[in-house]
Amino acid sequence: MESSDAAVIARAAEYLKGFAPEAVVTAILFSFIGYYNGHSRTLFVMLQGIAQTFIVRLPMSWFMSIKPDASLTTIGLAAPCATVFGIVINVLYFVKMSREMKTVP
Numbered sequence: 564m565e566s567s568d569a570a571v572i573a574r575a576a577e578y579l580k581g582f583a584p585e586a587v588v589t590a591i592l593f594s595f596i597g598y599y600n601g602h603s604r605t606l607f608v609m610l611q612g613i614a615q616t617f618i619v620r621l622p623m624s625w626f627m628s629i630k631p632d633a634s635l636t637t638i639g640l641a642a643p644c645a646t647v648f649g650i651v652i653n654v655l656y657f658v659k660m661s662r663e664m665k666t667v668p
Contacts, residue, residue: 574635581639588646595653604660611652620645 566572599608623641627633 578635578639581636582642584640584643585646588643588650592646592649592653595650595657599653599656602660604656607656611649611656614652615645615649619648 596608599605620641623644624638627637627641630637
């Protein structure tokens with residue numbers, strides 16, 4: 564659906580200012596996800612995705628939307644923040660998995 568309504572376009576641009584970093588961090592996260600899927604760690608992949616959504620993305624979207632000065636930019640930031648949270652979880656799991664692989668004979 565497209566619109567030529569200036570207010571709609573302005574609001575979309577406002578949202579994209581917050582959401583845009585998602586394009587970069589998603590590439591990093593998906594690299595980790597592919598690595599873990601390749602190592603049969605699919606349960607971890609599922610759990611970290613659920614954690615991202617329910618610990619960061621949904622609560623942050625909600626919190627940003629109820630603030631008196633709420634904006635679509637700050638609401639849009641919930642997605643990249645959740646993805647960065649996922650990257651941190653993935654890095655920690657990578658360190659743990661690397662240590663486990665070194666101890667296996």
